[in-house]
Amino acid sequence: DTGVSQNPRHKITKRGQNVTFRCDPISEHNRLYWYRQTLGQGPEFLTYFQNEAQLEKSRLLSDRFSAERPKGSFSTLEIQRTEQGDSAMYLCASSGDPRGNNEQFFGPGTRLTVL
Amino acid sequence: AQSVTQLGSHVSVSEGALVLLRCNYSSSVPPYLFWYVQYPNQGLQLLLKYTSAATLVKGINGFEAEFKKSETSFHLTKPSAHMSDAAEYFCAVSPISNFGIEKLTFGTGTRLTIIP
Numbered sequence: 001d002t003g004v005s006q007n008p009r010h011k012i013t014k015r016g017q018n019v020t021f022r023c024d025p026i027s028e029h030n031r032l033y034w035y036r037q038t039l040g041q042g043p044e045f046l047t048y049f050q051n052e053a054q055l056e057k058s059r060l061l062s063d064r065f066s067a068e069r070p071k072g073s074f075s076t077l078e079i080q081r082t083e084q085g086d087s088a089m090y091l092c093a094s095s096g097d098p099r100g101n102n103e104q105f106f107g108p109g110t111r112l113t114v115l
Numbered sequence: 116a117q118s119v120t121q122l123g124s125h126v127s128v129s130e131g132a133l134v135l136l137r138c139n140y141s142s143s144v145p146p147y148l149f150w151y152v153q154y155p156n157q158g159l160q161l162l163l164k165y166t167s168a169a170t171l172v173k174g175i176n177g178f179e180a181e182f183k184k185s186e187t188s189f190h191l192t193k194p195s196a197h198m199s200d201a202a203e204y205f206c207a208v209s210p211i212s213n214f215g216i217e218k219l220t221f222g223t224g225t226r227l228t229i230i231p
């Protein structure tokens with residue numbers, strides 16, 4: 001397994017457009033997390049899944065944001081009608097292997113720039 | 116709610132000198148605590164974690180941290196800085212649950228610069 005992967009690595013879009021990011025977790029992990037990191041700040045929790053169930057959403061996740069994990073494997077994060085304030089690094093992490101190790105492993109992130 | 120405070124957004128040390136990055140936590144009960152490192156344009160890598168076992172935790176790349184309940188601190192140290200240690204360091208906290216590690220709450224980060 002090569003770890004957590006995220007695509008695309010960079011996305012530049014115009015204000016008002018919709019964007020979708022993908023995260024492929026470590027295959028044996030049952031939990032998947034999304035975080036957002038703005039310049040000069042630490043990552044902030046957005047939402048997480050256990051298998052295909054979305055168990056918690058942060059108040060940061062406005063109704064323009066939606067996340068899915070349809071088969072309990074990869075996940076997508078969609079932002080509708082993007083705003084300049086959405087510009088950030090979006091990080092995905094996975095955890096929860098069959099041996100009981102719950103350390104979160106992070107992907108390289110998707111950097112979003114909204115013009 | 117749990118939180119962490121990192122004192123010093125920028126720290127500079129000379130190569131070979133002691134590295135000390137400070138982190139204080141706020142929690143009604145002792146939580147799980149972590150230090151992550153982030154290199155430019157990369158994701159986060161776990162350096163070490165405290166999960167209520169030994170209070171002195173050793174991590175990768177020669178780093179260690181000591182959990183001090185009386186001071187609500189979890190400072191990160193390394194005896195001798197190396198140029199490759201230049202990066203952004205984040206302290207993080209997670210509540211303790213039956214699952215183990217839950218969602219992480221991060222500090223604002225400390226950028227470490229190594230002076231040749």
